Amino acid sequence: MSVADYTFMKIGDAVSCINQRVNLIGVAVDTTLPKSTKGTDCFCAVRIIDESLPSGIHIHFFAPTMEDLPAIENVGDIVLVYQVVISTRPDGVYAMFNKKFSSFALFEGRGSSIKELVPYQISARYEPREKDKKVIVGLRKCSFGERIIGLYKTFFLREIKEGEHFNVVCKILHTAQVKEDEWMLFIWDGSDTQPVSVEAKYEDEMQNPLPLMLEPAPLSRDILCTFPVVGTVLRMVIDQGQEKLGIKFIKCNRWMKFINIRFEVHAALWRAVLTPTSKLCYLPDDDYSVMNRQRIYKERVSTQNGRMPFTCLYWPSSITETSHPDANLVTLMDVLTYPEVTYKFKCLVRVVALVPWRPEDFHSPSGVYRLQLTLEDPTARIHAFLFDKDGDKFFENCESVDALTKIRDVLLGVNRDPTGEYVTRDPPWIQCCLKSYYIDSNDVWGSRIFGIFDTTCIC
Template identity: 85%
Template structure:
């Protein structure tokens, strides 16, 4: 809770106008460019052009992948009729119309079965679809990973009055968001976990944590789960600025 995972590597959130220019499907990868890269002509890059980057290093910071240019990195423009460009466009166009077009490739053939939703026949969308949806309030179904939750201790999941109040950090290849699990939505989510021990087990399953023989946490690989999300606002005078997300109609079943 004192050191929450960031939602992005940028120092300030990107505006919704910028996010709306991003593709809704595919992996959004942040690239870090420092002052030593002037020779590449980064400041003169033209937007909306296909480019090829060579000799890029990938690193993980705050559990987020990002790309870093190196002294040997190179870049070049690609024409629209380049084979690799046409191949990727064809893959994208074939993927979008299908029922599974919004699912992360790494969850195929299907996400884990540790959660169920009340809307099994609704197609999934990406978190970028959620962030850029044209209406402030709406309901969605997504396939995501739970990469963090607060509070951490199962005995603190409920308030002293017995009401669930938690914040989950969710991610997919396109974005990362915070979603709240509150009150009756929490009751439904944890309806199969009544004891503190059961809640602790479910927490570990959601976060994909494994323990070593001494009981200490060793590795972590959160599973892909299905969930329903709703967007709503907290301030009627600033509906977009106060837009918030919550999980609902989702139940842990493992």
């Protein structure tokens, strides 16, 4: 059969043509990350739909390298495939792309100029046909937006729950190689993840401290300064049980719909996990989900209370008070990325760890307070020191060991079972003032350290 004789089959009709070669054209809905197979090939799956079958069909692509696999630029782009074999397995019907005789081409979807009929990616065997242009133009005129949205309900990061799978729309802020053949994504949607309980006992903090971040090495300040100052920047990793995935091919500064992502808590920090069943697709900037998240973010940063954590409601607990009640609130990401040092800030934070943990050891041998508190909000986790007169002010109403023990447990949100045994910690939100300093040693966030000042605990 010559290329000129090829005709496209509707997806709804093609699913019944088991073991036959067909030609298909449709709009892309989602794709898997490219990965290496157990053999010498690379693999990805792309789902396309047309008007005949709203649920569409998955096309399984095999190619010599990951660069040869189709790379869909946006959801709704047009995928054209010749000579794919309709196959079946227990979980349904799919189309198999054979690198020996199949071919594909990718075209921009709805919103493109009718005159722009040049594919942005083709396979080695693809041969353009004049008669295909009419079909491509027709697909561009059709609106598949509602059908695509209807396939997946999406959630904000503020709605995720531990151990469950969700579909989320996020912007990819950064990708980093954290180990050999191991990459991490940094994603964000403008909302705040829920605070989580701390499982570690406070007496373990000296020997096994809570990490400030999930990546093995801290990001450079230059990278941090590109992150939004409001909303959680969530780390995304790959399920260790998977074969090598082409995560390094994911593009930064693009919005993406992540499908069937598992969410976990590690070291009292949220993380997302790409699993073998996860899928994804890039979204254009004018996608409704994207515009909605950008609008919410702009509203947050433009209002006085927009930097308050979502879960803090109207105001934090009354455990602490500051000497600057009218100061504007900032996030810890504001603190980390602020260009000036020395500088002063007011934040809403949780105290997730404290060293030393015994109230008897809060003072140095010379009698001055010396503590390191680990503070967090939805944007970051930092160490802040409480020293000398700032410690006197912080604990001015809690001078006895019993009073210090009480305020320590309140700050750390210690929960105990009916027998009095320690269970978990759920630290409350408190307000505090922070000041930044420069030091000469190599601190994990650059050369800055932070201290608590003008803040008082109320026993």
